[in-house]
Amino acid sequence: MIYTTSGVGSVRRWIRGWPAATAVAVVALSGLLLLALVACGAGTGRLSGPSDADEVTGSAGLGGAPATTETSGTGPADGGHTGSGGNGGGDSGNDGAEPEPEVTPAAEDCVGYDPANLSVTQQGDAWLMRDGNHAIKLFATSLDAQDGVKVARNWTQICYIGRGNERADRRRYIVTYFQGPSGLPLGLAPSFDCTAYDPAELAVHEPDGDGWSLRAGQTSLLVLDDAADAERARLVAAGNTRLCLIGRDNDEPDPARYQLEYWRQ
Structure with a gap:
């Protein structure tokens, strides 16, 4: 020394x-x-020494990011804050994927009618269900038209999904359903032709060479023109367990024009 x-x-x-x-x-x-x-x-x-600051940053990063980033509600830290479970501080934005935007369902498009005034008249080679002078739905056979009346008399409105689509085969992308219970006594049951599904499994799938599809698990239910129409159909389907169709096997050149969809619980 x-x-x-x-x-x-x-x-x-x-x-x-x-x-x-x-x-x-x-x-x-x-x-x-x-x-x-x-x-x-x-x-x-x-x-x-400077290690104090490192320890504070580490504790704030239990959810994957410093506290100031988490409270801002923006950026990749959001994914780690909600999905990482607070483990592995640095992997908060593990996949970096932005959440998919919420789809706004198409607006309801419904027409009211008098269920006590329904009738069937022949129109050329087809049969028309009507409320007085108000045409409601065209069918390929008299039997299909009578089944249409049996269903429609239980409601006061017929609603359409996709009626404004501009596809060449536009009727294929139009779906119908009923709402507004009529309160009339139950009449004769139609010939049911229904597909059962689990509402918990409903999901909308993006187009794969066609329109947007509504499925329940592996069961394909409908094809819609766009995401908004598909979301409206999903909302309607969520309150039911069966999608039914009148006129499924008609042999008209434009078969979708003569088919009527409706839901049952």
Whole structure:
């Protein structure tokens, strides 16, 4: 060890006057005292150093990001905050995918009628269900038209999904349903031709060479013109368990024109 102060030199001259054993003991104690001072200085540095800030950042990042990022509600931290379960601090935006935008369902398109005034009249080679002078639905056979009346008399409105689509085969993408219970006594049941499904499995699928499809698990229910129409159909289907069709097997050149969809619980 190098001493650089004059006071230290005086101490050395003073020590030289001591017995040898005493001098050795004093020197040893001085060395221990210096080591203790160095150790205390190093410990103080660890407590006040920059690692404190790192620890705070780490605790705020339990959800995957610093607290200021989480509270902003924007950026990839949102995915980690809701889906990572608070593990593995740095993987909050594990897939980086933005949530899909919510689809607004198509507006309801409904027409009211008097269920007590329904009738069937022949029109050329087809049969027309009507309310007085108001035409409601065209069918390929008289039997289909009578089944249409049996269903429609239980309601007061017929509603359409996709009536405004502009496809070449536009009728294929138009779906009907009824709403507004009539309160009339139950009449004869139609010939049911229905597909059962689990409402919990309903999902809308993007086009694959065709329109948007509504499915329940592996069961394909409908094909719609766009996402908004498909979402409207999903909402209607969610309150029921069967999708029924009148006129499924008609052999007209435009078969969709002579078919009527309706739902049952």
